[in-house]
Amino acid sequence: MNLQDMTIMGFSNLWHTRLRSTLTILGVVIGIGALTSMVSFGTGMQKNLTDAFTKNDLFTSMNVTPKDLNVDEMMSGDLSGIGKMLDEKPKPLTDSILEAIREMEGVQLAFPDESFAGKLQFNDNEVSKNMQPIPAAASAFYPYNDLLAGELYPHDSSQSVVIKWETLRDLGLIVEYPDLDYTLSRKDSLKGTRIVSPDSVIGRKITLITAELNIPSNPLGILMGDDFDPFEETSREYTICGITRPRDEFTFDRSRSALVIPPVTARKIPRLSFSSVWDILGEGKEEGTYSSIYVRVAEMEVLTPVREKIEAMGVGVFALADELDEIKRAFLIMDSLLGAIGTIALIIAALGIINTMLMSILERTREIGVMKAVGGSENEIKFIFFVEAACIGLVGAVFGLLLGWVVTRIANQVMNTMVLPDNQGPVDLFYFPLWLILGAIGFSVVVSLAAGLYPAIRAARIDPVRALRHD
Template sequence: MQFKDQLDFVRQHVKKNRMRIFTTILATTMGCAFLIVLASVAFGLQNSLKKEVLSDDTLTRIEVYNDGNKEIEPTEIKKMKNVNAVTMNTLIQTGNLEANIDAYKGSPEVILTDFKENEKANLKLSKGTYPEKADGVVVGYNVAQILLSKEDEKKLEKEKDASKINIGIQESMIGKKITLNWKNEETKKKVTRTFTIEGVGPKPKKEWEQDGTIRISKEHEEALVQDLKTLYGKKLKAEEMIYRTTAVYATDLEAVTAINKALQDEGYATYTVSQQLEEMNLLFLALKAGLIFVGTIAILIASIGIFNTMTMAVTERTREIGVMKAIGASPKLIQRLFVMESAYIGVIGTVIAVIISYIVSFAANYAIPKILYMATNEKEFLTTEIQFSAIPWQLVVIAAAISIGVAILSGWRPARKATKIDVIQALRQD
């Protein structure tokens, strides 16, 4: 019997028992669709978190911490292979600071940094350029909204939601003078520095983030720290006044792992986005495996229906099997025909399940944000980039292999039973 004839044979018997086959295929479809949709939640959340992590920082960045065991030596780190730049930022965390641009006042944070290293690290600005003069500074993207005039303060008293009104400096800040005043409220003394704005930092990637910093050249650090000591008391230690952060930038993504290992071997405490991604991927791998296991149980339950359907098929066709054996059909051919029938149920059920799963996935990503918005009245849910469900081709392949494999195994036992039917007894049946 040719393969085409075998397929025709299977189709004829499927048509004879449409309702029974339909319910069996339905059970297989539900089990396979349940597996795919359940596991798609893990794939969707992983994609969302991965996108969040990657948008939060650059993959070539390695943060280096001073954990008290080893002082950070930027000169030595720069000598390491494939290190592109080393940025050291010093946050001034002491003092009552007020910044002025014309009639606008506010209290931003001051960070001392090396502009040349920032340029090497390819940290782009939204406007202007990195300063070349000693009195040049780069202000954060949101500094213009932090500095307010008296009219702006009156507007805020009437309208608490700042997003609904125009406040702060509306025109370009490039070229404007900014004055920083540190004041001692007890002695009424103050330290004043005036700088020229030459650049504006990049726009924060998240709507809720704000960059209200003013970045000054590290050349001013020694003099500024000394002035603040004089202003607030000479007993104040430098480490109490400032907080340092260090970041190492690799030349490319492939070099990150090697540089990170070299830094750790030198005794530095480090953190990289790639490390976080590896830990996150490991966590989601375990979660996906668990969800696929739970979904497989649903398919195994559906396999009971396939087993019963094929057992009944063998029982009903006992005489037909006897005739086939009598005219010379081999046991292997008879077994193959029944296995093909169970595989047919698995394939049709899987195809329908995949189609239904994609529809459910699309509907979930579309509807869930709207449902959450209606439940909480939070507009953020309408603009969220969270992916609640994602179905990659790998998941489809895994689900299809499990579903079709279980279907074939479910039909294997009845198919073996069909090969052992006695010809004489089979032909005697009415």
């Protein structure tokens, strides 16, 4: 027999036992469906997180601090190490350091990463929020190059501001956008919340109220009962020039603030600010220094050289890219655990393949004897059974992938409808990369061949004389 004859015979034997073969293939379908759907959830989470980090420039950015903030040491619980780190005298982040960083090759953007507290008044509502100065040069980068409406202010001394979508919601306005799926509740109606278009917000004035310490000119007056307020509030109006897009579950909030304001304009606002952990830990910030500096580089490949140059200045640097290997390792562990659970179903399916093929041997004992009597070799007999096993694995893998895809589509729809917030657009929580598809097919075929190994060997060793006497 040639290769084509043996292959056709293998497929023909499965067709003659259609019901039993279908039930066996169904077991493989369920196993592959469970395996791929579970692993696709892990790969989907990894893809969403990695894409979000890349989109938000987290792999091409770093934060410069006065001290070397060793996250691993702080998380270890080693009090002596933490104490030693806090005792180190920080190097002030001055304008000269900031300018030196900006002049480094590969640096696209560098600015003080600070914020201050205040109150926002708009639409007859008031909320307490944090504000952050961001330079106009950030308009070339996410998220300020992809605003929901408007654009970032043109220069650093502008009297315009960019407000977050979530801040407007807190102020009683739900700003429309294409994927918005929000229904006003009774609570919203009582609060006066309205759904509005972005154009109705752009160009309107918003009031920013900040406070500073009020030092009395006559301290003795306080002891004599004079009215005294330790804080003095300042109110200023700014024009809304842009609205950020709503933040989803996989978007990193880089600014951490409700309002983005030009840095030169922000310096003129009297305020109290405790924007740094170093201020809270007791080492007050000197005039003309910064608590932290944000640095963005052109690409991930130049991050390490730039980091080394900055560290040589005697300051601390933290970059999320340093944790990339740990993130990948964590997802690998998660994918392995999910894959192991799905593999259990495939192993059970493999037992079904063994049972099906052993039954096939009993029914075809005389047929096997005839093939050996006319010159069929043991290897040819084995090959026929291997073809049957491989066919079961291949067909089961294809339909298993289809089942896994359908299940993940349904699960994804349920998650987007019932779990994720109303203001968030649809998120694809599952992902089928090419390696998963090809790997599932290959794994199914290999497991099926392994399951068919024992039946194939047993069939090849049948004595043709006894087989011909078998009824």
